[in-house]
Amino acid sequence: MLTLHAHRAPYLPAAGQHSKSRWNGWRTRLSNVQAVHRNHLPEGYISMDTLASTPKPNGRALRAGDSEDLAEKRPSRAEAEEAVRTLIAWAGDDPSREGLADTPSRVVEAYEEFFAGYDADPYDILSRTFEDVQGYDDLVMLRDIRIESHCEHHMLPIVGVVHIAYLPRDRVVGISKLARAVDIYAKRLQTQETMTAQIAGAIDEVLQPRGVAVMIDALHECMTTRGVHKPGTTTITTRFTGVFKDDPAYRDRFLQLANGMRAVTVR
Numbered sequence: 001m002l003t004l005h006a007h008r009a010p011y012l013p014a015a016g017q018h019s020k021s022r023w024n025g026w027r028t029r030l031s032n033v034q035a036v037h038r039n040h041l042p043e044g045y046i047s048m049d050t051l052a053s054t055p056k057p058n059g060r061a062l063r064a065g066d067s068e069d070l071a072e073k074r075p076s077r078a079e080a081e082e083a084v085r086t087l088i089a090w091a092g093d094d095p096s097r098e099g100l101a102d103t104p105s106r107v108v109e110a111y112e113e114f115f116a117g118y119d120a121d122p123y124d125i126l127s128r129t130f131e132d133v134q135g136y137d138d139l140v141m142l143r144d145i146r147i148e149s150h151c152e153h154h155m156l157p158i159v160g161v162v163h164i165a166y167l168p169r170d171r172v173v174g175i176s177k178l179a180r181a182v183d184i185y186a187k188r189l190q191t192q193e194t195m196t197a198q199i200a201g202a203i204d205e206v207l208q209p210r211g212v213a214v215m216i217d218a219l220h221e222c223m224t225t226r227g228v229h230k231p232g233t234t235t236i237t238t239r240f241t242g243v244f245k246d247d248p249a250y251r252d253r254f255l256q257l258a259n260g261m262r263a264v265t266v267r
């Protein structure tokens with residue numbers, strides 16, 4: 001919610017333009033306020049709700065570089081470390097004790113790794129396509145691409161695998177580029193549903209294949225280590241476009257390959 005406030009506040013009218021009660025209540029009625037004032041938003045403004053809850057029209061997710069306002073609001077490293085100290089104290093420990101002295105710095109470094117996807121663009125990666133495929137016109141499928149992501153609700157790990165297939169029209173992409181694009185989406189705060197749609201959307205838009213199929217099978221630590229405590233429960237999400245959506249034979253072939261026996265045993 002802090003980011004929401006930070007992002008929205010500059011676009012909200014001055015307090016005097018509202019009745020006092022509406023102004024005082026705006027934090028709890030952000031959506032109402034936004035609805036009332038939507039017509040006053042600057043051209044090109046995209047609400048944080050839209051950015052957070054849906055795949056972008058072009059499949060791109062929020063990045064620091066997407067908005068100068070967000071980039072300006074990005075806290076310093078020292079502020080981030082201070083926030084970790086606050087959480088340690090909130091947990092009930094003493095952030096200044098010896099064993100915890102370097103923890104904020106380590107946590108911030110881990111965050112740089114966990115969320116490296118905000119600084120990269122999957123579209124750039126996927127744009128490096130190969131056009132000469134010697135007439136190859138059958139499925140290209142990558143199976144069991146490991147993903148490590150974090151849920152946007154609890155900031156806890158989502159760990160699993162992605163299976164991707166596409167039916168090329170005239171372009172193929174290096175298979176490592178597909179895995180790299182997956183990583184970029186994974187290294188952001190995510191929901192599994194959004195990530196599935198974003199991966200399929202980016203491949204669809206850049207390669208313009210005859211169809212794309214994406215399946216993610218992942219374990220959410222917010223399901224296993226807190227809340228309902230259901231270890232071993234995995235979540236499966238799928239997204240099909242083109243022939244995979246329209247033709248059950250292609251969809252079945254993808255599902256068989258995704259779930260079937262592994263021909264190659266070397267891992």
Ligand SMILES: [Zn+2]
Nearest residue numbers: 151153154222
């Ligand atoms: Zn969660």
